[in-house]
Amino acid sequence: MSGERPASRLEALRFARRVVAQQAAAALAQLDGWIKAEEKREAEQRRGREMRPAPPDWLIQYGLNRGNVDAVHAGDCWAAAKSGRCRPATREQALDALRRQVPPCVHCQPDSALGVLD
Incomplete structure (x- = not known):
């Protein structure tokens, strides 16, 4: 490790910001997937209710x-x-x-x- 200087405080903060941004993007992508799955589930339930025959009198x-x-x-x-x-x-x-x-x-x-x- 000769010749390497320790990271400055500013560099460490910029690295931490990149890590947080990547984690936030991954969390948002996961949430978007959950939202899409829930929208699909609700649409399937709505179609099922619409296609269900009317109950007898x-x-x-x-x-x-x-x-x-x-x-x-x-x-x-x-x-x-x-x-x-x-x-x-x-x-x-x-x-x-x-x-x-x-x-x-x-x-x-x-x-x-x-x-x-x-």
Whole structure:
């Protein structure tokens, strides 16, 4: 190491500035990548919501053996979603089921919405 002089304080500060600038550029590039990935994820979710078919207006809930009908629900009933045994139905099918004494859901009250009163 003969002939080399120690770095001056000014040179050390300029070196430190270059290091910080490189680290900041790398951090910004990483953040930009995260932003791009999040924008892509949100766009995919938006496309998925737009392409999802509209929920049915009415649902008929079947028993465990799928033979008997247990209840009539509105299409957006949370209780129907929990049961997992529902099939989409037309307005006429829901009305027919209610007329055959199939019980209406106590949560969404499809009989009121359909205008069927006891």
